[in-house]
Amino acid sequence: GAVVSQHPSWVICKSGTSVKIECRSLDFQATTMFWYRQFPKQSLMLMATSNEGSKATYEQGVEKDKFLINHASLTLSTLTVTSAHPEDSSFYICSARHDRGQGYEQYFGPGTRLTVT
Amino acid sequence: AQRVTQPEKLLSVFKGAPVELKCNYSYSGSPELFWYVQYSRQRLQLLLRHISRESIKGFTADLNKGETSFHLKKPFAQEEDSAMYYCAPLEYGNKLVFGAGTILRVKS
Numbered sequence: 129g130a131v132v133s134q135h136p137s138w139v140i141c142k143s144g145t146s147v148k149i150e151c152r153s154l155d156f157q158a159t160t161m162f163w164y165r166q167f168p169k170q171s172l173m174l175m176a177t178s179n180e181g182s183k184a185t186y187e188q189g190v191e192k193d194k195f196l197i198n199h200a201s202l203t204l205s206t207l208t209v210t211s212a213h214p215e216d217s218s219f220y221i222c223s224a225r226h227d228r229g230q231g232y233e234q235y236f237g238p239g240t241r242l243t244v245t
Numbered sequence: 246a247q248r249v250t251q252p253e254k255l256l257s258v259f260k261g262a263p264v265e266l267k268c269n270y271s272y273s274g275s276p277e278l279f280w281y282v283q284y285s286r287q288r289l290q291l292l293l294r295h296i297s298r299e300s301i302k303g304f305t306a307d308l309n310k311g312e313t314s315f316h317l318k319k320p321f322a323q324e325e326d327s328a329m330y331y332c333a334p335l336e337y338g339n340k341l342v343f344g345a346g347t348i349l350r351v352k353s
Contacts, residue, residue: 162340162341170345171331171343171344172289173343174340174341174342174343177338221288221289223289223341225339231296232335232339233291234291234341236289236290237288
C-alpha cells in the first residue's frame with residue numbers, strides 16, 4: 129500500500145508553453161501533498177505544500193504564479209509550470225502524506241523529468 | 246540557513262567494511278528525523294526514522310542530542326547498499342526538508 133504515481137514520467141515542451149504534472153495517491157487519501165524539485169546529482173528542494181481544498185503554501189523564493197498548484201481532490205494534486213523556460217528544466221517529484229495514526233509517513237512519486245527547449 | 250548538514254558528498258567503502266553516513270542538525274529540542282534512500286533509477290523511500298529505533302536492512306541511526314547528530318551506521322556494507330542517502334528533519338508545518346545527501350558507493 130501507500131503508492132504515489134506521477135504523470136507524465138517525462139515531458140518535453142517548448143519555451144513559453146505551459147505544462148501540467150499530475151500526482152496521485154493510488155491507495156490512500158492525502159489531504160497534504162508536497163512538490164519538490166531536484167537538480168542533477170543534488171538534493172530535493174521543497175517547492176510547496178499542497179493542501180486539499182485550499183491554497184498551496186509556497187516556500188520562500190518559489191514563484192506561485194509560475195508554479196500553479198491545485199489539490200482539488202483527496203487523491204490528486206497538479207503542478208502547472210506556466211510559460212516554461214529552459215531554466216525550469218528539472219526533475220519534479222511529488223509526495224503525499226499518509227495519515228493513519230502510525231507516526232509521520234510521507235510517500236514519494238517516481239518523479240517527472242521536464243525538459244524545456 | 247541549512248538546519249541539516251551532511252558533510253560528505255560521496256562516501257566510498259569496500260564491501261564488508263563498516264559504514265557511517267553523517268548527519269548533524271541545528272534544531273533545538275528533539276526534532277523528528279528520518280533517513281531516506283534513493284537507489285539508482287528508483288523513487289525516494291523511507292529507510293528509517295529515529296522514533297522507531299529500528300534496524301532496516303542492517304542500518305541503524307541514533308539521535309545524539311549532545312552532539313546534535315543522527316548518523317546512519319551499518320557494520321558491514323553490501324554492494325546493494327550503493328545509493329544516495331538523505332537525512333531529513335520534519336520541520337514546523339509537518340514538512341520534510343532534505344539535507345544535501347551523501348552518495349554511498351560500495352566497492353567489491
